Amino acid sequence: MKKNLIVFGTRPEAIKMAPLVKALYQKKGFETKVCITAQHREMLDQVLEFFEINPHYDLNLMRPNQNLFTLTATIIENMKSVLEDFKPDYVFVHGDTTTTMAAALSAFYSGAKVCHVEAGLRTFNRRNPFPEEINRSIASRLTDFHFAPTEASKMNLLMENIPEKDIIVTGNTVIDALLFSVKKLKAKNYTDPEIEQLKQRIDYSKKLILITGHRRENHGQGFINICKALKEIALNHPEIQLVYPVHLNPNVQKPVYELLGGIPNIKLIAPLSYPAFVWLMEKSYIIITDSGGVQEEAPSLGKPVLVMRNTTERPEAVEAGTVILVGTDTEKIVFETQKLLENKNHYQKMSKTHNPYGDGKACERIIDFIKIE
Numbered sequence: 482m483k484k485n486l487i488v489f490g491t492r493p494e495a496i497k498m499a500p501l502v503k504a505l506y507q508k509k510g511f512e513t514k515v516c517i518t519a520q521h522r523e524m525l526d527q528v529l530e531f532f533e534i535n536p537h538y539d540l541n542l543m544r545p546n547q548n549l550f551t552l553t554a555t556i557i558e559n560m561k562s563v564l565e566d567f568k569p570d571y572v573f574v575h576g577d578t579t580t581t582m583a584a585a586l587s588a589f590y591s592g593a594k595v596c597h598v599e600a601g602l603r604t605f606n607r608r609n610p611f612p613e614e615i616n617r618s619i620a621s622r623l624t625d626f627h628f629a630p631t632e633a634s635k636m637n638l639l640m641e642n643i644p645e646k647d648i649i650v651t652g653n654t655v656i657d658a659l660l661f662s663v664k665k666l667k668a669k670n671y672t673d674p675e676i677e678q679l680k681q682r683i684d685y686s687k688k689l690i691l692i693t694g695h696r697r698e699n700h701g702q703g704f705i706n707i708c709k710a711l712k713e714i715a716l717n718h719p720e721i722q723l724v725y726p727v728h729l730n731p732n733v734q735k736p737v738y739e740l741l742g743g744i745p746n747i748k749l750i751a752p753l754s755y756p757a758f759v760w761l762m763e764k765s766y767i768i769i770t771d772s773g774g775v776q777e778e779a780p781s782l783g784k785p786v787l788v789m790r791n792t793t794e795r796p797e798a799v800e801a802g803t804v805i806l807v808g809t810d811t812e813k814i815v816f817e818t819q820k821l822l823e824n825k826n827h828y829q830k831m832s833k834t835h836n837p838y839g840d841g842k843a844c845e846r847i848i849d850f851i852k853i854e
C-alpha cells in the first residue's frame with residue numbers, strides 16, 4: 482500500500498489540491514492523508530468546508546501579519562513530526578507558496594518522493610512575483626515528479642535540465658475544481674446562504690467589475706495606484722458596480738478600506754467561499770486581478786481579465802487575447818477598463834471562452850502516473 486501525504490497551506494493551494502484529495506481517497510491501493518500548515522486560516526477553512534475535507538494534521542501556523550522567516554522555519558520544524566508519524570512514500574505539494582517550498586524541503590529531508598503539482602511556471606524574474614518565483618524554483622530542485630499544467634511549463638522545466646521522463650503534462654487541477662463547483666452550483670437542490678446574501682448586497686442587474694488583489698510585490702505604492710484607478714473608474718461610471726472581496730492580509734486591508742471605503746458603487750466585502758466567488762465570476766462583466774488562480778479560471782468562464790502585474794507565469798491566456806497585463810499603473814488600469822466598457826468589439830474579442838489550462842482531468846492523469854510508478 483503506497484502512502485501519500487498531501488500538504489497545503491493557503492486558499493489557492495487548497496482549491497487546487499481538493500479535487501486530488503477527493504480522487505485519491507477513492508483509489509484502492511493508496512493510503513492518503515492531508516496535512517495543512519494553515520499558513521492561511523479563515524480563507525483556508527472556507528475551502529475545506531466546501532470540499533468537505535477534514536485534515537489529518539493541522540499545524541495551525543498562521544500568525545497576524547506573519548513574516549517569511551518565521552513562517553518558513555516553523556513549517557519545516559513542524560513538518561518533522563508529521564513525516565515521522567505517517568512515513569509517507571510520496572509527498573504532494575502545490576505551486577509556489579512558502580508552504581510549498583518548506584514542505585518540499587522537509588519531504589526531501591525525510592526521504593519521501595516529492596510530487597509537485599502545478600510545476601514549471603516561471604517568469605524568469607527572481608523578484609516578481611515575490612517570493613513565488615524562487616519558491617517554485619526551489620521546489621523544482623527538490624521534486625521527483627513534476628506535474629506540469631501545460632506544454633509551456635514542461636518546456637521551462639526541460640530548460641532547467643529536468644529529465645523528460647519525470648515531467649507529466651496534466652492540465653491544471655484548478656479546472657477540475659472549477660468544473661466540480663460549477664456543477665454543484667447548477668444542481669437543482671443546491672442552495673448556498675452566502676450566495677443568497679450576496680444577491681441581497683449587490684445589484685447584479687448592473688454591469689459588475691470583480692476585483693481581487695494580494696501580491697506582495699504590489700504592497701505599498703502598488704496598492705495605492707490600484708485603488709486610485711478603481712476610484713476613478715467608479716466615479717466615471719456610476720452606472721456600473723465594482724465588487725471587491727478584500728484579501729485578509731493587513732497590507733491589503735489597510736489601503737483598500739482607507740482609500741475605497743464609502744464610495745457608493747464600490748462594494749468592499751470579506752473574502753468569499755469558493756462557490757460564492759465562482760458565482761460572482763460568472764455574473765461579472767470584467768475581472769481585474771493580480772491573482773494566479775483567477776487568471777486561469779476567468780478565461781474558462783469567458784470573462785476578460787486585466788492582470789495587475791508586470792509579469793505573468795501564465796502566458797497562455799495572454800497569447801490567446803483573453804488576458805491583458807496592466808501592471809499597477811493607474812492610467813493603464815483606467816484606460817484598459819474603459820476600453821472594455823466602451824468598445825463592444827474589443828470586449829467581444831476578449832470575452833471568448835478559452836480554456837488553455839486544462840480539461841478537468843488533471844487529477845486522473847496525476848493518479849494514473851503514481852499508480853504505475
Ligand code: UD1
Binds near residue numbers: 493521549731
Ligand atoms: C500567500 C502566499 C501567496 C499566495 C497567497 C494566496 C506566500 C509567501 N504567499 O500570500 O503566494 O498567492 O497566499 O492568497 O506563501 N490572513 C488572515 N487570514 C487568512 C489568511 C491570511 O488573517 O485566512 C492574514 C494574516 O495576517 C497573515 C497575512 O494575511 O499573516 C499574510 O498571509 P501570508 O500567507 O503570509 O501571505 P499572503 O499575502 O496571504
Ligand code: UDP
Binds near residue numbers: 496754756
Ligand atoms: N477565491 C475565492 N474567494 C475569494 C477570492 C478568490 O475563493 O474571495 C479563489 C479564486 O477563485 C481562485 C483562488 O481563490 O481559485 C485564488 O486565490 P488567491 O488570489 O488568493 O491566490 P493566487 O491564485 O494568486 O495564488
